[in-house]
Amino acid sequence: MQNRSAGRRSRTAAAVLTVLPVVAVAALAGCDAGKDGTAGEAAAGSHRPSVTPTPVWDRSPESVAAVGDSITRGFDACSVLTDCPEVSWATGTDSRVRSLAVRLLGPSGAAAHSWNHAETGARISRLPEQMALAAEQRPDLVTVMIGANDACRDSASLMTPVADFRASFEASMRRLRAKAPKTQVYVSSVPDLKRLWSTGRSNPLGRQIWKLGICKSMLGQADDMSAGAVARRSSVQERVVAYNEVLREVCAKDLRCRYDGGAVFDYRFTGEQLSQWDWFHPGRNGQARLAEIAYREVTARKPSA
Template sequence: MPDSRRSRRVRATAALLAATALTLTASCESGGGHSAAGSSATKKPSPSPSPAWDRNPRSLAAIGDSITRGFDACTVLADCPEVSWATGSDAQVDSLAARLLGPEAPAKSWNYAKTGARMSDLPAQMGLAAAQHPGLVTVMAGANDACRDDVSDMTPVSTFRAEFQASLRQLRTVSPKSQVYVSSVPDLKRLWSTGRGSPLGKQIWKLGICRSMLADADDLGAAATERRAEVYRRVVAYNEVLRDVCAKDRACRYDGGAVFDYRFDGDQLSPWDWFHPSKNGQAHLAEIAYRAVTARR
């Protein structure tokens, strides 16, 4: 083969190899290979570790509604905070504060709950609680958002969410290290089903307690049944909000629906209205909360 032809073929082969090498290099640099540059560009930052949950908080503030005030547990249509599941002093209840704080409970626990409170009242209550910089804040609210004179008056789920989020922001602004225990809203339909067996309870219901669920307690017609089902669905939706919002807060624990699932019977319901927890019922709420707060997880 003449030298000129051999020389041209060598140059062509060299050019082809160079072009191939250039293509492979470009592919690696663009992420097609496993180069160090490609790996570092796609590596996700490690998430910040969640703070350790303190199973023995040194102070406690409670916010919420009539249940946390012990309404109808001691006398008819009256608060009885000494039997509150959260902060009560009654030995038979053995409140969450008593279990966690022992003899220091009276000096290091505060009850800012209010009978009749709805989620819209929670930011203000949370502000009072946050000012104490408590180790733990307990939240039990939402029943009154569903317990309205008519189902059309129930708090919209989106509003309920915004108000709960505002409450947690209020806490984090003032007391960022406080932990939060969130109780689910009780199953109001199950309370109706249990309490309607009491003639006295039904008479008290006629005074206006939770009309959206309890009105015309013995009416099992289609309209009444659907009304109660609508309240039930709204409570389920509220609990989903409590779960989801709490899950986004690194120092918040939701009870997993334990209060909603609890089957209150005649012993655990008020002997007057057969709707609010009795002293026995308050003790069971305290036990549920204590298990959640002290659980290893």
């Protein structure tokens, strides 16, 4: 009897040891299935509440760096042919503009924790260097507005090729991620240059200023409505649309990047919102509108489509 009981105990223990690994594997499989959104919970009989993941996008960044071109430098917004970074939509301190940095951080916070690395006249080939400078500050957020100068050339044939534009933007994101992997990026669409031409050409002084060479590919011979001039402006418009598609596509590959969904491109600037010196760059009022758009996009629960 004792030997038979011992034998039964041995066989029972062996069976338990055989079943345990199977149960463990099944439990692990159930956990993985649950992560994938399958019916693992029902199979395991678990009623534990699911854990809500922490959102990747922080809607309240505490520092801002800006990269880009003359618009972000506030060019021609305060005086003729001069940068005016205090009215920049991204990092300016002017109370009438209420820049993105001011709206996020307050006036004192914007003054202490924002940096403007944009350059008047910059094309996207300069963006990788600007991004590297921005990364040095490890900001919570970097704003990007670039591309207008790539389309605004002395002739349409000199516009930056779309493939080169893409390569430079991808290189810029790599430069940022090399030193600031968790920095968020807000990418503005390139403004609608053709609409700016249509708005500004009604001002006689503006047309005279344009003759000095501002964005010749779009603004040159502003009143010329010949087939050639119309085709030239259309080619610039198409290139801007292509640039914006590149910005959207590259940004979409980065979890911490938000494209504005074309909000700046779609915005209809009025004469009151353009520089009183060149009727092309945003003036103070226009800079304030850009700040509004950026703040709305950065603080939104979900990015624009």
